[in-house]
Amino acid sequence: MNPLRKDPQQRLMGLYRDLPDAEREMLLAFAEFLATRGGRKDVPVPEPQAIPRPEEETVIKAMKRLSSTYPMLDKARLLNETSMLMSQHMLQGREAREVIDDLEAVFARHYRELCEGGQ
Template structure:
């Protein structure tokens, strides 16, 4: 029985392998070992990575500007896509700052904007993958 892509891929690889010179075969082996090592490192990193469902706790530095806050919030909420609507809303808040507003007033608004987008994202994720009742 042929597994999807499995046997066909093996046959294709074996045909290509047979056409290679000994030096090229050594290169293929080194490359395959490199890929395997990368895959293992990625798997280990994924085990220790924070949950993609939760925002990262990146503290605001002292005297943070509105632009720096926007950059921090984008890093803090990697699960939220920077879509046109979010960028438009954030731009309006930054424009408020440029028109004489104070960072101390704009930054909390940016934080609320991202927190609300995160809440919306979580609700959307719950609809996509409903939890299993216990």
């Protein structure tokens, strides 16, 4: 049987089984996000991934870390604020550590709003 013609639920389960543990967690978090975005209120918002902040980190790497920490957030909703902060660093020379602090605050605020049902 052609694997593309399988039942979608079977395909999804096969993909899930083939993923490493970290990617399984991301897939589950994304599925929960989609369920809440679709109006389901009974699906709890997943917890952020515990990814510690390195001592030395670039703004770009911080964005990647924060995106992995909060896979349940809609990145399009973050785009305006995060791009403004990245521009302050790249174009205006604002200190990376300060920008990363602000990026962490933006992601945390959006997560709180999601938990409160505001997103």
